[in-house]
Amino acid sequence: xxxxxxxxxxxxxxxxxxxxxxxxxxxxxxxxxxxxxxxxxxxxxxxxxxxxxxxxxxxxxxxxxxxxxxxxxxxxxxxxxxxxxxxxxxxxxxxxxxxxxxxxxxxxxxxxxxxxxxxxxxxxxxxxxxxxxxxxxxxxxxxxxxxxxxxxxxxxxxxxxxxxxxxxxxxxxxxxxxxxxxxxxxxxxxxxxxxxxxxxxxxxxxxxxxxxxxxx
Numbered sequence: 001x002x003x004x005x006x007x008x009x010x011x012x013x014x015x016x017x018x019x020x021x022x023x024x025x026x027x028x029x030x031x032x033x034x035x036x037x038x039x040x041x042x043x044x045x046x047x048x049x050x051x052x053x054x055x056x057x058x059x060x061x062x063x064x065x066x067x068x069x070x071x072x073x074x075x076x077x078x079x080x081x082x083x084x085x086x087x088x089x090x091x092x093x094x095x096x097x098x099x100x101x102x103x104x105x106x107x108x109x110x111x112x113x114x115x116x117x118x119x120x121x122x123x124x125x126x127x128x129x130x131x132x133x134x135x136x137x138x139x140x141x142x143x144x145x146x147x148x149x150x151x152x153x154x155x156x157x158x159x160x161x162x163x164x165x166x167x168x169x170x171x172x173x174x175x176x177x178x179x180x181x182x183x184x185x186x187x188x189x190x191x192x193x194x195x196x197x198x199x200x201x202x203x204x205x206x207x208x209x210x211x212x213x214x215x216x
Contacts (some may be wrong), residue, residue, distance in 0.1 A: 002119045004048060006032045007062065008054040008081070013104070017081070020108045027115060034142065035069075036060030045075055049092040049119050053098070055082045055089060056158070060172055064098045064155045070097025077118035081111070085129045088146040088154065096151045100124040145191050146206065153190075156183040159205055160196055 004021070006029050008014050014032045021027045031042040043051060051069065055062035065133045066078045079100035080093040102111055106126045117124040127142050149157065151182045152173075159169045166184070170177045193199045 002027050003046065003048040004051060004115065005039060005042045005048045005051045006147045007034070007036070007042075007051060007057070007065070008032075009034045009057040010054075013032075013054070017111070020111065024112060025111070025117060033064060036062060036065030037106060039065050040068060040072075043069060043076055047077060050077045050115050052081045052115075053078050055084065055093060056079055061155060061158060062153055063092055063158075064173060065140060067096040067151050067155075068100050077121075078215055079114055079124070085126075088124070088149070090129050091147060092149070092151055092154045094205075095123075101129050102126045103106075103129055145202070149187075149190070153183060153187060156180060157187055157203075160184065160187070 006014055006017055018029050030046045030048055031070060033039050033042050037060045039051060053062040053066055069078055077099045078146055079102055081102050081104060083104050083105040086210045093101055100114045102114045104124050110126055114124040156169060166177050166180045170180045188194060191202055193202060
């Protein structure tokens, strides 16, 4: 039996995935949670084999939760299950320690295949995401100044783009406000901007915010 923790802040998404997997004999969702903090607690309590992790959730996001899980529970396979099939998200999720990446538009069979593959110690990237990654590699299109950011820089960036204050970011990521300020300055320098408004403009220009709902 493959034990699964499902982390997503949308109840309908959790219910849909639970319904998709309910009749699969070797899969069992042992807990459903709404954010990264709860995912970490659920892993400690239930000791699952796999975590299905949304990337953008209130509080601690999926990338930061994945990074922490890869350090504290390296045997747990994290699969990013997200609306983002291109841009810097796949690279940052995989860099943080995710072993799988599945777009929410994938069908049930692909999600099941991803879970079983990651459980067996293999990596899995769904076909839609793999196609985008391959196209970027082949023709050089889609390159973004966000691609070279570290996972921590990317996590701070996303919180800035979501309008969070420095003190809130510091609390969620267990950093000091001064460290968050340093990350913000580093982002400005690397992306060639002078304030958050310009940072948002660059994010829009490169599709980082394209079609992204505020809470997920």
